[in-house]
Amino acid sequence: MFCEQCEQTASGQGCHQWGACGKGPDVNAVQDLLMYCLRGIAPVALKAKELGIDTHAVDVFSCESMFATMTNVNFNRKRFYHYIREAIAQREKLKTQVEQISDRPISWSVAATYQPDWTDSLVAQGEEVSRNFIADSSQDIDIFSLKLTVLYGLKGLASYSFHAQELGQEDDRLYSFTHQALAALEEPNLSLEDWVNLAMKVGEMNLLAMELLDAGHTNHYGHPIPTVVPLNAKAGKAILVSGHDIKQLEAILQQTANTGINVYTHGELLPAHGYPVLKQKYPHLYGHYGTAWQNQTKDFAKFPGAIVITTNCLMPPHEHYEDKLFTLGPVGYPDINYLEDRANLTPDFGAVIHKALSLPGFAEDEPPRQVKTGFARNAVLNVSDQVIEAVKQGKIRHFFLVGGCDGAKPDRNYYTEFVDQVPSDCVVLTLACGKFRFFDKEMGEIGNIPRLMDVGQCNDAYSAIQIALGLAQAFDIGVNELPLSMILSWYEQKAVAVLLTLLYLGIKDIRLGPTLPAFISPNVFAILSAKYNLQAITTPEADLAACLN
Ligand code: FSO
Ligand code: SF4
Missing domain, CATH: 3.40.50.2030 (Rossmann fold)
Structure with missing residues (x-):
């Protein structure tokens, strides 16, 4: 196993035996295999775009599945098996369309023709592509460094593109660039300068992704305004929503309206309270509970209601709260409840509501404490x-x-x-x-x-x-x-x-x-x-x- 994509990487040098985040080598291997499959989709998607073929499904899939490989998002090996199957199926479908339209035979890259051996271990195949990637890239330590910078930056970009798309904000420049940069990771002959330029281009495209996401949020929920948020619990049944996904938070608010359940934000969802439309439409969006992600094992164990994780950062859960924890979208953990998307990209939160109603909730109002957000x-x-x-x-x-x-x-x-x-x-x-x-x-x-x-x-x-x-x-x-x-x-x-x-x-x-x-x-x-x-x-x-x- 080799992963050094986050700051807590072992000894500041890379996780080799087991991830400091709790990710095992098997999950790391299938994440690497998925990334290889996405590098194989990329040239096919680019060719399809050139020929005017609709690539939307592949574009969105590439972003969502890449998001799942980010730190503290998905620890479920089986979920990655599913993503890998889907990647190969989507690639082949698109390739057939391309080959039908193209007026000349196309010579695809090795990655674009790669077929996993479904009868053998995908973990072992992931370890092999990972070894090859390192062997092919690491002769020049500076180019390897920039390749990883591009790869990790692309993952961040993919997560923002995914969130923006959920809110109806898309731009093909983002998707085209994502495929171009993924395809570049298979290129053996780029210079140091090329890689620096590509890293800056990731930054440029990420600005566009964040701009689209900002438009998605402000168009739906208004511009944030300075807002006082209670930090003290109030008596009653409760659901805690963590991660960054405001659209999923809204879906939970819609489905919990008139149930008597108070909805609390956790972690990066605190700023949701600043959006005036959410506050006006959903008075049961009550307050904020807990602090940063790394304190969740303590905070979640104490929370007397159901908990939904919409994005990172998910830590390996403790048994004290496993049964009241729910994941969705790109997030996952083995044997933890997973809520499937429906056609509108949001799940049915019935099981979460049922769980919240079966748990004690807060017995009494806590003494007032508050904080301000929305600037x-x-x-x-x-x-x-x-x-x-x-x-x-x-x-x-x-x-x-x-x-x-x-x-x-x-x-x-x-x-x-x-x-x-x-x-x-x-x-x-x-x-x-x-x-x-x-x-x-x-x-x-x-x-x-x-x-x-x-x-x-x-x-x-x-x-x-x-x-x-x-x-x-x-x-x-x-x-x-x-x-x-x-x-x-x-x-x-x-x-x-x-x-x-x-x-x-x-x-x-x-x-x-x-x-x-x-x-x-x-x-x-x-x-x-x-x-x-x-x-x-x-x-x-x-x-x-x-x-x-
Ligand atoms: Fe934090 Fe986690 Fe928001 Fe990150 S909750 S650490 S950069 O995923 O995304 O800031
Ligand atoms: Fe290590 Fe996990 Fe960070 Fe990768 S994501 S460097 S495995 S702690």
Whole structure:
């Protein structure tokens, strides 16, 4: 087994025996085999697009199944068997259509003609394609590094494309690029420069995917507005919804209307409370429960209702709560309830409701505690006049975007300490699950401007980018001239895609931690540092001083 796609990779070098995330070598092997099959679909899909054949099913399938291979999404080997069968079937169907229309014979790549031996172990075949990929790619460590950067960034991009598509937002440029980049991973002769350019192109396309997702969310649910969210439970039956998928959250809200069940968000669904349409239509979208993903084994064990995981980050569940846990979409775990999609892409949540009603729920109201979310681009840019005035008058000295993923490692305390030490004339914008280290911290206001603003989920990095670009425009300066520093924490592949987007936009001086990606070689890091002054975090004191200097 070889996997180094996330930040918690073993010894900071790669998981070889067993994944630090709980992924076994068998699951890793079938994930690698699926990725190989997707690299085989890619040239067929591109040829089909060239000939005007409808590739939509293959496009969506490629994104969803790639999403399932991301960290903490799907641990169910059988689910990957199903995806692999589907990949080969879809590829062959499309190939037949292509060959019927094409006026000349087509010579397909090895990956595009690959057929697993269904009578033999798919795990062993996955291990073999994985060994071949490493053997073919790793002679040049820097090219291997960039190939992995592209591969992992593509996974993040695929997840955003998938979410956008669920909300009716699609763009063929995303799908075409995804196939082009997957096909490139089979190309033996690309130069270092080609791979750097391809990595930046992943960033560019990821910006488009996040823009579409933002449009999907805001068209359906309105622009987020600053909203107070209860952190205390209230008496009654309860369902907890985790992950990032707001469309699935809405489906749960629709199906639980008038059941008396209160719906709580968990983890990256906290920002859902900021969407006015959800709040108005579904008063039983009550509050938020728990903190970041890595605390779920404790939080879920205590939650007295049913729990639905819509996307990452799912941890291997404990037996205390296995029977009340439900997965859907790309998420899965062996022997854990899986809710199949219906035609409208959302499942029947009857079993979840039944489970919630059979569990005790909260016996009494807890003492009030609350937090605020909903400071997305519209909310912040609507008060940009006040922000600019406060900066001009010297009331706001600096902005820090402290955001990204959380995780279990102790060195992530850096981010908590960093925010603790931010001077009182500075404002902190935050997003993604890293915020749970300080999300309920009372930081006060500067004038009417809160000193701590939650922009949203990791995918709302689009909103944070628009805030930065909007302020730069209002000040009539470049974004790198703004009194703004980005202090980012990464964990999985969406964070890789977002980082590539920020680099594609030419954003400099980003500080990244808690450790640098294992798949970035020293030379590749040196290239990125030279061009963008990308830096590893050091200490909160030193980094704060450098940012404010
Ligand atoms: Fe966190 Fe997990 Fe949102 Fe990630 S819940 S770690 S970058 O999947 O996606 O921020
Ligand atoms: Fe290791 Fe991360 Fe891969 Fe899991 S996803 S096997 S923790 S590198």
